[in-house]
Amino acid sequence: MVEAVQDAGVVVTGAGGGIGAALARRFAAEGARVVVNDLDAGRAKAVADEIGGTAVPGDASAVVGEARDALGGTVDVYCANAGVGCAGSEAAEESAWALAWDVNVMAHVRAAHELLPDWLERGSGRFVSTVSAAGLLTMIGAAPYSVTKHGAYAFAEWLSLTYRHRGIKVHAICPQGVRTDMLAATGSAGDLVLRPTAIEPQDVADALFRGIEEDRFLVLPHPEVAEYYRARAADPDRWLHGMNRLQRQWEETAAR
Numbered sequence: 611m612v613e614a615v616q617d618a619g620v621v622v623t624g625a626g627g628g629i630g631a632a633l634a635r636r637f638a639a640e641g642a643r644v645v646v647n648d649l650d651a652g653r654a655k656a657v658a659d660e661i662g663g664t665a666v667p668g669d670a671s672a673v674v675g676e677a678r679d680a681l682g683g684t685v686d687v688y689c690a691n692a693g694v695g696c697a698g699s700e701a702a703e704e705s706a707w708a709l710a711w712d713v714n715v716m717a718h719v720r721a722a723h724e725l726l727p728d729w730l731e732r733g734s735g736r737f738v739s740t741v742s743a744a745g746l747l748t749m750i751g752a753a754p755y756s757v758t759k760h761g762a763y764a765f766a767e768w769l770s771l772t773y774r775h776r777g778i779k780v781h782a783i784c785p786q787g788v789r790t791d792m793l794a795a796t797g798s799a800g801d802l803v804l805r806p807t808a809i810e811p812q813d814v815a816d817a818l819f820r821g822i823e824e825d826r827f828l829v830l831p832h833p834e835v836a837e838y839y840r841a842r843a844a845d846p847d848r849w850l851h852g853m854n855r856l857q858r859q860w861e862e863t864a865a866r
């Protein structure tokens with residue numbers, strides 16, 4: 611049991627399935643009181659019923675008020691997990707870019723805006739952002755996803771460096787492939803770069819809990835991502851060359 615989360619009031623957005631459901635299950639197993647949010651009310655209720663939590667369905671951008679009421683006035687841990695896949699290039703529809711910004715970035719900003727006054731007054735609070743390795747590296751074939759996940763990572767980093775001396779803990783989870791509905795929708799690009807090393811949602815929850823215990827900002831369920839991130843920073847052109855090789859491999863597969 612992790613002491614920091616026992617009896618904590620926890621919100622997990624997008625928790626009707628996939629990684630969010632795994633996070634909700636793990637927090638509940640650790641003795642937390644969990645609010646399960648999802649756009650899909652039926653899926654949110656099913657997970658909440660299973661773990662003895664409370665379902666607060668709806669858009670992840672507007673969940674804090676109702677969640678706080680459900681938890682008796684205080685949110686201790688907020689998991690900004692809901693996300694949208696959004697493949698495509700610079701030619702993706704404006705509406706796809708807008709949705710990606712809204713769910714993958716602005717929902718985090720809006721939640722933090724509502725949570726921080728109370729957290730700063732209490733001198734404690736934990737913000738968990740389910741980013742993606744695409745926020746540290748980049749996902750071929752998915753410009754809106756890659757760009758907005760970089761945004762989510764930047765926001766989590768900003769929160770951490772701004773408020774860590776005031777008792778606020780932030781974790782950025784950056785997995786590669788995880789076997790969920792989102793992975794299933796990634797098609798041939800996912801086949802090439804995600805599926806070969808895909809892990810289970812439960813593995814992501816385990817990695818987060820190691821991060822909480824070790825008080826680490828960056829949570830890497832695929833440890834090799836640290837090496838890729840280092841390589842990108844050390845020699846961007848060499849790294850881009852390697853990524854372009856993957857891109858061409860993907861184009862050849864698609865042409866077959």
Ligand SMILES: NC(=O)c1ccc[n+]([C@@H]2O[C@H](COP(=O)([O-])OP(=O)(O)OC[C@H]3O[C@@H](n4cnc5c(N)ncnc54)[C@H](O)[C@@H]3O)[C@@H](O)[C@H]2O)c1
Nearest residue numbers: 624626628629648649669670692693742787788790791792
């Ligand atoms: N699966 C992967 O390979 C992978 C890898 C890295 C990061 N991620 C990230 O993990 C997070 C969870 O993804 P997943 O793989 O579990 O996907 P998923 O599709 O299985 O689950 C996402 C859930 O979020 C819900 N949702 C979508 N938009 C919402 C909104 N606006 N408000 C509330 N709920 C909403 C969906 O209904 C769904 O139940 C996402 O942020 C995703 O980008 C996933």
